Amino acid sequence: MSSGDTLNPAERLRLLQDEYLVPSAGHRAERVSRSTEPGTPIRLAVYDHMRKSVGEVVALATSMCDDQAPFTPPPAKAADVYQWLVEETDHLNALRQQARDAVIYRQGLEHAIVMGDLLAIRPHPCPSCATWGLVWNRERETVVCLNRRCADDDGQLTTWTLAQIAENHVARRNGRAARAT
Incomplete structure (x- = not known):
């Protein structure tokens, strides 16, 4: 994956979940267990990052729409959370939508960095x-x-x-x- 890709934050999050969450054969774990139990079946740093990202989006939607009802619950699939956020906040003024879009874009950059695509900053x-x-x-x-x-x-x-x-x-x-x- 290079900076020339056209992935949006939702696609990057889906890629994190599908390709980076479960370690490939021969991959060294980030956190090593000193016990006799086998290592974790997932990359905990990637899981923590995904959980933090989704939690931030849900908290942002909740804070931006606190006076609006009804509020639809967040989607079950993590990658669908950005579309959900846009739909939940499309009634807001342009300045608040711009702040929302900046959070989504920042998370896309964070996802790229977690995947090792440091060139995502260059453009x-x-x-x-x-x-x-x-x-x-x-x-x-x-x-x-x-x-x-x-x-x-x-x-x-x-x-x-x-x-x-x-x-x-x-x-x-x-x-x-x-x-x-």
């Missing part, structure tokens, strides 16, 4: 200098702009969270759509 311009030199920093779990002109006065490279990259992406996308109409 985004830096929110500060608008150059195309963003990379993922595993140690800090942030996005870093490699443009030296974007660094601060002490020479520290500019860093961004995935949420900031997603918010910038969705705002740019919505701005282009508004200008096109």
Whole structure:
């Protein structure tokens, strides 16, 4: 999987569940049991990530629609949760829908990183200098702009969270759509 793919967050979540949750033969487990019991049949880090993502979407829908009734329950399939969120919140104003879309997009980036697709960050311009030199920093779990002109006065490279990259992406996308109409 490379950054050139066209997977949306729901497809990435489905791929995580179908291809990355169960370890393949010869794969080393993240958490090792020191007992005589066999290892876990799933990758716990992937499971935890999926559970956290779905929980965040359900909590977001609940908080955005707290004054609305009836509220349909979330779908049983994890990958269907994004469509459910969009349907539950389609009555909201444009600003709240943009915030919702940024959460969905950020989760798509997170899914890509969990799958090892660190190039998913590359097609985004830096929110500060608008150059195309963003990379993922595993140690800090942030996005870093490699443009030296974007660094601060002490020479520290500019860093961004995935949420900031997603918010910038969705705002740019919505701005282009508004200008096109």
